[in-house]
Amino acid sequence: GQQLNQSPQSMFIQEGEDVSMNCTSSSIFNTWLWYKQDPGEGPVLLIALYKAGELTSNGRLTAQFGITRKDSFLNISASIPSDVGIYFCAGQRVTGGGATNKLIFGTGTLLAVQP
Amino acid sequence: GAVVSQHPSRVICKSGTSVKIECRSLDFQATTMFWYRQFPKQSLMLMATSNEGSKATYEQGVEKDKFLINHASLTLSTLTVTSAHPEDSSFYICSANPAADTQYFGPGTRLTVL
Numbered sequence: 001g002q003q004l005n006q007s008p009q010s011m012f013i014q015e016g017e018d019v020s021m022n023c024t025s026s027s028i029f030n031t032w033l034w035y036k037q038d039p040g041e042g043p044v045l046l047i048a049l050y051k052a053g054e055l056t057s058n059g060r061l062t063a064q065f066g067i068t069r070k071d072s073f074l075n076i077s078a079s080i081p082s083d084v085g086i087y088f089c090a091g092q093r094v095t096g097g098g099a100t101n102k103l104i105f106g107t108g109t110l111l112a113v114q115p
Numbered sequence: 116g117a118v119v120s121q122h123p124s125r126v127i128c129k130s131g132t133s134v135k136i137e138c139r140s141l142d143f144q145a146t147t148m149f150w151y152r153q154f155p156k157q158s159l160m161l162m163a164t165s166n167e168g169s170k171a172t173y174e175q176g177v178e179k180d181k182f183l184i185n186h187a188s189l190t191l192s193t194l195t196v197t198s199a200h201p202e203d204s205s206f207y208i209c210s211a212n213p214a215a216d217t218q219y220f221g222p223g224t225r226l227t228v229l
Contacts (some may be wrong), residue, residue, distance in 0.1 A: 003158055033218070040225065041223060042119075042220035042221050042223045043159070045217065045220075048217055088159070102161055102164060103149075103210075104161075105158045105159045106158065107158050108158050
């Protein structure tokens, strides 16, 4: 199935450092979502982006919806040990009429934070 | 956020048997739920879209006769892995949405087929 290109594949950082990861696609999406997944659990929604150019924050997390609608980035500031996990981007094409449209997931970024 | 549950969280079964996994939306109704499969160190891959009161829509390459989906109510979808084999061992995750453009995921079900 189709996947979005996500980079970097993994990151190993020190506590307190800032982190940036991004996601690119060859096609346009109407919505970009960022999820975090802990081992053995389902993904948890972090940030949802609905408009091209939109910049949204959730605590120490900031994400932006690219102007071209083909990319998005996620920044984490002042990382802490509990930020450890796998981060996934997901794109969605909304066709309207209240229909729920499927998500296409990125390949994931593994984040390790050393205290 | 909206709450989605799955049961069981883990299941071990013998090869050739069938396993049923339940996905429930606890505090909202969902006409559509999604079933994903995730192999170790890989991303989530959509298997099928479960539609309340109608047939599920399967992604290319997913056998509908092997992965039976039933969405009998607005809060429950079930995935049955029929005649399971070791290669079906995976992490199965469902999602549902309280609104058309946001999906919330269940905690996942770890299936191990011996």
